[in-house]
Amino acid sequence: MSSTHNQTTAYQTIPATNATTTNGPPAPVFYVGVVVYEPFDEDLKDYNTQKFEDLAKRIVAVYDMLYRKAFGALFVRSYVISFRVSVTSRIRMNVTEVEVGVEFNQTTPLAELPRNEEVQKTLSDAIDSSYNHTIMDVPFSPGSVQIIRTPLPTTPPTTNSTDTTISPNSTATTAVNPTTNTTTPSTAVNPTTNTTTPSTTVKPTTKTTPTVEATVTRKVTFRSLGETFTTDLLNPSSAAFKNRAALLKSNLEPLFQRTFSTLRDFTVISFSNGSIINNMDLKFSAAFVPSNIQISEVLLKAALIVTDFNIETASILVDDIQVSSGVSHNISLITALSLVLLSWLLSNQQ
Ligand SMILES: *[C@@H]1O[C@H](CO)[C@@H](O)[C@H](O)[C@H]1NC(C)=O
Ligand SMILES: *[C@@H]1O[C@H](CO)[C@@H](O)[C@H](O)[C@H]1NC(C)=O
Ligand SMILES: *[C@@H]1O[C@H](CO)[C@@H](O)[C@H](O)[C@H]1NC(C)=O
Ligand SMILES: *[C@@H]1O[C@H](CO)[C@@H](O)[C@H](O)[C@H]1NC(C)=O
Ligand SMILES: *[C@@H]1O[C@H](CO)[C@@H](O)[C@H](O)[C@H]1NC(C)=O
Ligand SMILES: *[C@@H]1O[C@H](CO)[C@@H](O)[C@H](O)[C@H]1NC(C)=O
Ligand SMILES: *[C@@H]1O[C@H](CO)[C@@H](O)[C@H](O)[C@H]1NC(C)=O
Numbered sequence: 001m002s003s004t005h006n007q008t009t010a011y012q013t014i015p016a017t018n019a020t021t022t023n024g025p026p027a028p029v030f031y032v033g034v035v036v037y038e039p040f041d042e043d044l045k046d047y048n049t050q051k052f053e054d055l056a057k058r059i060v061a062v063y064d065m066l067y068r069k070a071f072g073a074l075f076v077r078s079y080v081i082s083f084r085v086s087v088t089s090r091i092r093m094n095v096t097e098v099e100v101g102v103e104f105n106q107t108t109p110l111a112e113l114p115r116n117e118e119v120q121k122t123l124s125d126a127i128d129s130s131y132n133h134t135i136m137d138v139p140f141s142p143g144s145v146q147i148i149r150t151p152l153p154t155t156p157p158t159t160n161s162t163d164t165t166i167s168p169n170s171t172a173t174t175a176v177n178p179t180t181n182t183t184t185p186s187t188a189v190n191p192t193t194n195t196t197t198p199s200t201t202v203k204p205t206t207k208t209t210p211t212v213e214a215t216v217t218r219k220v221t222f223r224s225l226g227e228t229f230t231t232d233l234l235n236p237s238s239a240a241f242k243n244r245a246a247l248l249k250s251n252l253e254p255l256f257q258r259t260f261s262t263l264r265d266f267t268v269i270s271f272s273n274g275s276i277i278n279n280m281d282l283k284f285s286a287a288f289v290p291s292n293i294q295i296s297e298v299l300l301k302a303a304l305i306v307t308d309f310n311i312e313t314a315s316i317l318v319d320d321i322q323v324s325s326g327v328s329h330n331i332s333l334i335t336a337l338s339l340v341l342l343s344w345l346l347s348n349q350q
Helices: 003-007 050-074 116-129 239-259 292-305 326-348
Strands: 029-036 075-088 093-104 146-149 213-224 263-273 276-285
Touching: 029 050, 029 116, 050 075, 050 093, 050 116, 116 146, 116 213, 146 213, 213 263, 213 292, 239 263, 239 276, 239 292
Parallel strands: none
Antiparallel strands: 029 093, 029 146, 075 093, 213 276, 263 276
């Protein structure tokens, strides 16, 4: 089965087999997921197949090139961990989600490893800036890069939910802790880059590195049929914009929060004409990012409950992709209807 395996070594599957068991901690590996516009094939579930090998080789070549360029000798290699089907109805074909291990030099102190968002940005910026999102003949889906696993210690999300500012700016992806108005004078930051200490004593395992939670932002859009667009909705500082944004947030954010505990931020970005088109950014912890279908299902349910504005179910887009495919649509409508019925029954009992 393995006549083709002598040319490999550039990419590997889960590195258990080629473990050069050196001493010390395991090499730090980020799991970086991305969607590629390649049809998914059952063969891709099996790393012994030619299909797996071919696609893995193309994707690893892109990762190797980008991460080598960004991190030089710190970066060691990348390898495909798995392929999964990722269905989008707009283009009517299965596309493929790939999870790739990005390995850094084992000797790198935690503090010198790139941060999650740097690792994410390296790939996502390259995709965003490449001609029709294709790098070395691999067509990527923009906005699909996510950190699935990180070697860095993660901080629990700061439950500072008083942040209701509506920013029209969709920079996102780095959930910097609040209170970042310059250096907080709590603990005077000691020289972290002390490279010349000759002390051979206590070295690693103090996890004091301040970290930032990796997040993934999903752009969510829907239309409010029959509502009238006014030009002041274009201006984020207008009362009309602020009121409508607050209305959307107060109705929808709790529904998303209840469904996805990893929701970190809900921001209304803009409105546009066409009845009214509503654009939002939902930020999730990279620990769990719901699928586009799961996100749209929350809106499908909301459409049946929310009365302050209209949600046209056929208009729902996540990252510019229409996700209300026939089957999931019907199933979720039935689910949603029974939930609504249930809540009516419960509320009538009081
Ligand atoms: C899409 O993927 C599913 C699951 O692997 C498979 O059953 C189905 O045949 C695929 N459809 C197409 C059009 O490739
Ligand atoms: C990691 O870095 C050390 C020191 O720079 C080097 O000797 C070693 O070969 C590197 N390991 C890998 C796998 O690149
Ligand atoms: C990229 O552009 C070329 C030429 O315009 C086109 O043939 C190709 O299908 C495009 N690829 C993607 C993924 O859109
Ligand atoms: C985002 O904000 C920055 C600074 O706050 C500003 O310079 C930039 O123009 C904004 N971008 C958009 C698209 O609003
Ligand atoms: C935060 O920093 C900005 C700009 O540096 C300053 O305008 C603002 O007053 C600061 N806010 C607080 C609470 O210190
Ligand atoms: C919105 O679009 C409609 C139809 O194209 C147009 O008649 C109307 O003037 C537009 N409204 C604004 C505020 O641009
Ligand atoms: C879903 O509903 C549409 C009409 O709303 C219907 O045409 C279609 O057959 C239904 N699909 C399933 C799987 O029930």
